[in-house]
Amino acid sequence: MMAESQPRFLASDNTSGICPEAMETLLEANATDDLAYGNDRWTQLASDRFREFFETDCEVFFVFNGTAANSLALASMCQSYHSVICHQLAHIETDECGGPEFFSNGSKLLNVGGENGRITPSGIATTVTRRGDIHYPRPRVVSLTQATEVGTVYGFDELQAIREVADRYDLRVHMDGARFANACASLECSPADLSWRSGVDVLCFSGTKNGLAFGEAVIFFDRRMAEDFEYRCKQAGQLASKMRFISAPWLGLLNSGAWLTNAQHANAMANRLAKGLRDVEGVELMFPVQANSLFLELPSQVQQVLRERGWTFYTFIGEGGVRFVCSWNTTPELIDALRDDIIAALASMTR
Numbered sequence: 001m002m003a004e005s006q007p008r009f010l011a012s013d014n015t016s017g018i019c020p021e022a023m024e025t026l027l028e029a030n031a032t033d034d035l036a037y038g039n040d041r042w043t044q045l046a047s048d049r050f051r052e053f054f055e056t057d058c059e060v061f062f063v064f065n066g067t068a069a070n071s072l073a074l075a076s077m078c079q080s081y082h083s084v085i086c087h088q089l090a091h092i093e094t095d096e097c098g099g100p101e102f103f104s105n106g107s108k109l110l111n112v113g114g115e116n117g118r119i120t121p122s123g124i125a126t127t128v129t130r131r132g133d134i135h136y137p138r139p140r141v142v143s144l145t146q147a148t149e150v151g152t153v154y155g156f157d158e159l160q161a162i163r164e165v166a167d168r169y170d171l172r173v174h175m176d177g178a179r180f181a182n183a184c185a186s187l188e189c190s191p192a193d194l195s196w197r198s199g200v201d202v203l204c205f206s207g208t209k210n211g212l213a214f215g216e217a218v219i220f221f222d223r224r225m226a227e228d229f230e231y232r233c234k235q236a237g238q239l240a241s242k243m244r245f246i247s248a249p250w251l252g253l254l255n256s257g258a259w260l261t262n263a264q265h266a267n268a269m270a271n272r273l274a275k276g277l278r279d280v281e282g283v284e285l286m287f288p289v290q291a292n293s294l295f296l297e298l299p300s301q302v303q304q305v306l307r308e309r310g311w312t313f314y315t316f317i318g319e320g321g322v323r324f325v326c327s328w329n330t331t332p333e334l335i336d337a338l339r340d341d342i343i344a345a346l347a348s349m350t351r
């Protein structure tokens with residue numbers, strides 16, 4: 001048996017376990033048998049709870065992971081000859097193995113730049129107006145990641161400005177909400193304000209990064225875009241026969257308020273690390289810390305020492321640099337130990 005040890009996992013919010021609130025409803029859903037393929041009472045309850053949560057009569061679907069959620073949502077928002085405008089660092093562009101293009105039968109992703117991982121209304125306008133001829137895939141969707149791949153957030157006003165430009169060019173707005181809860185927590189905004197009230201048509205809301213074992217909710221605020229979505233899910237292998245084990249844990253998250261407290265905690269831990277390193281010479285924060293992740297420029301020798309001490313982190317996400325991501329169960333002790341190890345590793349370089 002492995003000795004119990006303090007986790008040193010900060011590579012991703014995917015490394016954490018299932019939070020107690022989600023586990024409780026998972027076990028409840030396991031207590032009795034129920035209908036298959038989403039016809040169970042848990043899926044009905046969770047869908048209704050989402051409508052309450054978002055304060056609107058949205059359509060709700062449950063899929064296994066974020067790549068499927070984004071790819072299928074985008075496929076339902078455009079035709080194969082359309083294009084999707086996204087940031088050049090967007091997960092749909094860099095980390096989904098061409099899933100959005102595959103499931104949409106070829107809709108092209110058009111990359112735009114933008115500071116701190118955010119695209120801007122002018123970036124969108126330039127991309128749309130650059131070409132208008134028949135030879136170019138017609139822009140149809142803007143995809144935003146909230147919080148962004150580099151741990152920043154789009155504020156309510158920024159989202160509204162993007163909606164305005166989307167309306168001007170007849171574009172639909174998709175949101176990759178892999179860290180939507182963290183953005184709500186950071187901005188102290190309601191889920192409704194940060195989604196349909198600021199112009200989002202379809203939101204892929206991640207439960208996996210918020211304390212579930214797995215599972216994402218695809219929320220259609222514009223119900224017309226949900227037409228036949230259940231068939232897309234089935235065809236793509238995303239219609240879980242025991243759907244209740246994806247949907248029921250969401251009830252645990254939403255009913256207990258853990259969706260928010262988990263996100264608040266993760267954000268607070270990222271902030272704690274940022275504050276702890278603020279005045280440390282040799283440490284550069286690459287982006288403002290606005291959610292639950294933090295990117296540092298660290299010399300390669302320091303990275304090596306950290307790895308030897310058991311810290312896990314990625315260096316290939318966003319614009320590179322060392323990425324640490326906090327989760328619902330990241331402890332302050334873990335964060336402080338990392339800060340101390342970074343400081344010690346830097347000091348050992350100068351000796």
Ligand SMILES: Cc1ncc(COP(=O)(O)O)c(C=O)c1O
Nearest residue numbers: 065066067068091145149176178
């Ligand atoms: C911004 C973003 N979008 C989507 C995803 C979902 O990815 P997956 O398909 O691994 O669940 C992730 C996961 O890391 C992510 O960071």
